[in-house]
Amino acid sequence: MSAAHRIGHAGLRARVMSPEDAAGLIASGSTVGMSGFTGSGYPKRVPLALARRIEAEQAAGRPFRVRIWTGASTGPELDGALAKADGIEYRLPYNSDPIAREKINSGRMHYVDMHLSQVAPVAWQGFLGPLDTALVEVSGITEDGDLIPSTSVGNNKTWLERAGQVILEVNRWQSEALHGMHDIYYGAALPPNRVPIPLVRPDQRIGQPTFRCDLDKVVAVVETDAPDRNQPFSTPDAVAEAIAGHLLAFFRHEVARGRLPASLLPLQSGVGNVANAVLAGLMDAPFDTLTAYTEVIQDGMLDLLESGKLSLASATSLSLSPAAVERFNRDAARFRDRVILRPQEISNHPELVRRLGCLAMNGLIEADIYGNVNSTHVMGSRIQNGIGGSGDFARNAYVSIFMTPSTAKGGAISAIVPKVSHVDHIAQDVQVLVTEHGLADLRGLAPRQRARAIIDTCAHPDYRPALVDYLERAEAGSFGGHTPTLLGEAFAWHRRFIETGSMRPADGGAR
Numbered sequence: 001m002s003a004a005h006r007i008g009h010a011g012l013r014a015r016v017m018s019p020e021d022a023a024g025l026i027a028s029g030s031t032v033g034m035s036g037f038t039g040s041g042y043p044k045r046v047p048l049a050l051a052r053r054i055e056a057e058q059a060a061g062r063p064f065r066v067r068i069w070t071g072a073s074t075g076p077e078l079d080g081a082l083a084k085a086d087g088i089e090y091r092l093p094y095n096s097d098p099i100a101r102e103k104i105n106s107g108r109m110h111y112v113d114m115h116l117s118q119v120a121p122v123a124w125q126g127f128l129g130p131l132d133t134a135l136v137e138v139s140g141i142t143e144d145g146d147l148i149p150s151t152s153v154g155n156n157k158t159w160l161e162r163a164g165q166v167i168l169e170v171n172r173w174q175s176e177a178l179h180g181m182h183d184i185y186y187g188a189a190l191p192p193n194r195v196p197i198p199l200v201r202p203d204q205r206i207g208q209p210t211f212r213c214d215l216d217k218v219v220a221v222v223e224t225d226a227p228d229r230n231q232p233f234s235t236p237d238a239v240a241e242a243i244a245g246h247l248l249a250f251f252r253h254e255v256a257r258g259r260l261p262a263s264l265l266p267l268q269s270g271v272g273n274v275a276n277a278v279l280a281g282l283m284d285a286p287f288d289t290l291t292a293y294t295e296v297i298q299d300g301m302l303d304l305l306e307s308g309k310l311s312l313a314s315a316t317s318l319s320l321s322p323a324a325v326e327r328f329n330r331d332a333a334r335f336r337d338r339v340i341l342r343p344q345e346i347s348n349h350p351e352l353v354r355r356l357g358c359l360a361m362n363g364l365i366e367a368d369i370y371g372n373v374n375s376t377h378v379m380g381s382r383i384q385n386g387i388g389g390s391g392d393f394a395r396n397a398y399v400s401i402f403m404t405p406s407t408a409k410g411g412a413i414s415a416i417v418p419k420v421s422h423v424d425h426i427a428q429d430v431q432v433l434v435t436e437h438g439l440a441d442l443r444g445l446a447p448r449q450r451a452r453a454i455i456d457t458c459a460h461p462d463y464r465p466a467l468v469d470y471l472e473r474a475e476a477g478s479f480g481g482h483t484p485t486l487l488g489e490a491f492a493w494h495r496r497f498i499e500t501g502s503m504r505p506a507d508g509g510a511r
Contacts (some may be wrong), residue, residue, distance in 0.1 A: 033159030041152030071154020134163035177332035378420030
C-alpha cells in the first residue's frame, strides 16, 4: 500500500466521497460513535462538514442535533465545531473542549461523565440505546478490508461492531509505521459468558493489529491528511518539580523498604504538566527497565522510551505535543516493538490494573482533609473535564496517588478543603496525596490521622491554621468522632469563594 493511497480494498475505494456527502448520511437525532482519545485519532473532515450542515439546517428553521459518543476528549474539529454549531444534544464519556464545556454547564448539552473502562461494556449491554453511525479515523485499509488503527484506539472496536452504518476517514498524515503497533482484543464477552482476560504482563499481545469490520456496513470513505491536534506542554515550573521530587523520593523509599521492586511496577500517569514533571524526573532516577500500563503516552513517556529507561509503554492513545508527535512519526518504526495501543476497555480494565499492580498517578481539583478527592467539578457544580480513567486505576492500583499544586487562582483557592464539594474518589481509594509542600502516605491511617497528615504535609501554609481550627472545633463539637464534620461550615470555603473571589478566611478561622 503506497503512502499516497492508503485504501487497499477495491470495494472500499469505490465508496470514497466528499466529507459533505458523508455528513449527509448522518440523520438529525441519531447517535454517532466517533473515534478519538485526547487530540489523537479523531475524525477531522466529516465532523466539520456535519457542523456546517447543522448550521445551515438551523438557519433554515430546521433543528438538527446529534448524540455523540467517543473514547474520551477529541479535537476542535469535532467537539469544538459541533458544539459551536449547537449540534450536540448529548455527549459521553469525557470532554475537555471549552465550547462544549460552556454548553454543558449552561444546561444546553446533556453530558454523561463515565469511567472510561465502562463505556464499551455499557454500550454492549444496550443501556445507552442503539448506535446509528460509527465515524472512525484509520491510518489505512488493507487489501482484505482490515482497518489499520491510527494514533488512538479508544472505543473504536465497539463502535465498528455496534453501529448500523460506518463512515471511515482514512488519514494519510498518520505514519504507515503504525501498522503492527496495535493490539485489538476480541475475546471480551458479557456475563454469563465472560472469561478472564489472558494478559499478565504489559508487553503481551493478546489480540490482532487491525480492526475487523463488516464491509457491507461501510457507507462512505473520506480521505484526509489533517494532523492530530494536541496542545504543547509548558515547561514544568517549580511547583510541578517539587511535587515530582516528593513522589520520586517516595518511590526510592518504597524500593529501599522492599515494597516495590527496583524497576518499580507498571506506571499509569494522567495528562498534564505535573505528570510530565514526574516522568521527566524518572529520567535521572535510580530505576531502570521501567514499564507503563496507562491510558495515554505523553511527551515524558516518549522521552523515557527514547532514552531506554522505559522498556515498554502500553496505552490506548498517543497524546503528544506537536514537536513530540513529529519525532514519533519520524521514528515510528523504531517504537513499534515498544509501544502497544489497545482498546480502552483493556487499557483501563480493573482486572488488569489489579493484576499488573499499576502505580496510579492522577491529578485532582481538590481533596478534603480526610482524603476524598474531587477531580471533575469546580465549586461542586461546574464540570471541568470528567473523571476519565482515574477511577479505573485508583480503586485497583497497587498504590493510588493523587497530585496537585496546593493552591489555584493565585492562592485564592485551596486545593485542600474541609470537605470536597463533589466526590469522585472516596477516601478508601486515595492512598497517597502529594503537593509541592510534601507527600502524605495515608495507607493504614484512620480518618483523624489522615486529616492531621494531610493538613500538616500537603496544605499550603496560608491555609493550614484555618484547617487546623476547623478540625479541632469539629473534633470538639460534631455529631460523631470518627470523621468529625461541622455540617454548617463544611462548604463555607466554597461559598466564600463564590461570594468574594477567595477562600481565604478573614479571621483565620474556617467560618
